Amino acid sequence: MRAIKIGIAGPVGSGKTTIVEQLTNLLKDRYKIAIVTNDIYTKEDAIYLQKHLQIPSEMIVGVETGGCPHTAIRDDISMNKKACEELEAKFAPQIIFVESGGDNLSTTFSYELIDFYMYVIDVAQGGDIPRKKGAGLLLCDLLIVNKTDLAQYVDVDLALMQNDVQVARKNKPFIFVSKKDISSLEKIIEWLVAIL
Ligand SMILES: Nc1nc2c(ncn2[C@@H]2O[C@H](COP(=O)(O)OP(=O)(O)OP(=O)(O)O)[C@@H](O)[C@H]2O)c(=O)[nH]1
Numbered sequence: 541m542r543a544i545k546i547g548i549a550g551p552v553g554s555g556k557t558t559i560v561e562q563l564t565n566l567l568k569d570r571y572k573i574a575i576v577t578n579d580i581y582t583k584e585d586a587i588y589l590q591k592h593l594q595i596p597s598e599m600i601v602g603v604e605t606g607g608c609p610h611t612a613i614r615d616d617i618s619m620n621k622k623a624c625e626e627l628e629a630k631f632a633p634q635i636i637f638v639e640s641g642g643d644n645l646s647t648t649f650s651y652e653l654i655d656f657y658m659y660v661i662d663v664a665q666g667g668d669i670p671r672k673k674g675a676g677l678l679l680c681d682l683l684i685v686n687k688t689d690l691a692q693y694v695d696v697d698l699a700l701m702q703n704d705v706q707v708a709r710k711n712k713p714f715i716f717v718s719k720k721d722i723s724s725l726e727k728i729i730e731w732l733v734a735i736l
């Protein structure tokens with residue numbers, strides 16, 4: 541069976557793994573979920589998720605890309621494609637989350653690997669990121685602006701940032717979230733369920 545594949549990309553530390561963990565927790569009783577994570581030199585994110593998620597650990601696979609993260613999700617997708625195909629053959633998941641390694645603002649996914657992708661930035665990286673644009677932020681199917689709880693500590697004006705995101709995204713969707721506010725994550729679930 542072919543799974544719906546959802547890519548998650550974004551700069552280093554923006555919260556991709558945390559979002560995969562939380563979405564999986566919110567969806568695991570409704571859908572059979574598998575996960576592919578990418579790190580350059582390790583399987584760190586896969587090991588973390590295997591420890592913290594209550595889904596079979598064999599359904600979480602770490603890919604060591606060995607080089608630029610965007611290469612493995614856009615230019616030569618063979619390692620990730622193989623990981624997804626093996627998960628589909630063994631477990632027939634309905635959803636596979638494919639987390640890219642953290643990368644720069646120009647990162648995009650190949651649609652030969654995934655069906656839809658989210659791009660995750662966070663407010664602590666700077667409120668001006670939406671004005672700096674970048675292909676990932678502009679072209680992704682859903683832009684997530686994470687860590688809104690930190691805005692007050694890093695002097696980011698969320699209203700201004702929201703306005704800049706609106707301008708950058710034109711009519712494409714975006715959601716501001718925080719891991720500390722489950723209701724904000726429910727909005728990602730609504731988007732996911734709609735595309736599923
Ligand atoms: N305060 C706060 N911290 C967060 C939030 N989301 C994630 N974090 C923290 O940010 C750090 C990085 O989160 P990860 O989920 O590992 O980020 P990542 O994008 O997967 O990182 P890489 O895979 O290394 O690029 C962790 O310490 C998380 O606990 C949030 O909404 N608020």
Ligand SMILES: [Mg+2]
Nearest residue numbers: 556557585639
């Ligand atoms: Mg990660």
